[in-house]
Amino acid sequence: MRSSKWNRFLRWRHKVDLPSATEFVWIFLHISPAAARFRKVLVCPKLLVWICFILIVPVVHGQTSIVAALGPHEVVIGADSKRKISEFDPSGRLVDVTSTLACKIQKADGFYFGCSGPCGEVDVTSIIVRASRRAGTIQRKVEMVVPLVEDALNDMLRDKSQNALRRYTNKPTVLQLLFVGIQAQTPLILGVDFHNRRSPSGEVSVRAGETQICEKTTDACTHLAIGKTNAISNFTRKKGSMDFLARVEPVVGVERLIQMEIDEEGDDVGPPIDILRITGRGAQWIRRKRRCL
16 A cells, blocks of 8 residues: 655654663562572672673664655665664663664665664564565565564564563564665665554564555655654654755755754664665665675
């Protein structure tokens, strides 16, 4: 189904509180199910630190900004580079956050894509690349990808403890995908949201929403974005913003929108910005950080 508004954007948010190191140790020794077993190791502080280190679980969160735009004969996709890695203790409390640079624009057979959410935990890249090797149009390949990602997300949630599960179910959308390519000489963007659903019995599952489609055969949609989009949404509500995006080259528009998110959401979204242009002649990197070469 095509989007009825060309400035419709996909969103994903995640917020957590940081406990102090003292709170973590006290919770682990007095409240957690393992407390009774590990109180005795207080006589060996180094061992206690090692045990705590083992039980801290790193999780990569999709605080990101990925934007795609259509031109007369091209489609452009851009992404920020910041990836946050959060570490949680057994009680589900966040104990540390670090960041690194990531290559967020990925290549498949016949198209490129980006992901926001727990992409690495379910190995979204491998799922999409394998599915893309099958015969079919870009839209057909995306149709094959959607149920595979659904199954992977549901398998992931089933393996989580109740404390860990809350990190994924406290928001309506758990993961987003953005696909770009040229199909039958027509530039194409597709976006898919994966939403949490809770049954009357309280069981949580993931289901994909409708696929948003932007193609040059219609003026209904020329831009799609996933991840952090607050600044982008605020900009598109301003008078003349859509006229600006229609006038500038897609590369300029994509870079400007992502930079808005970097300026407003610097804790979660960061430079450098990677930009890829795809035409009927192939793909061309306008900007790409060295580590992604």
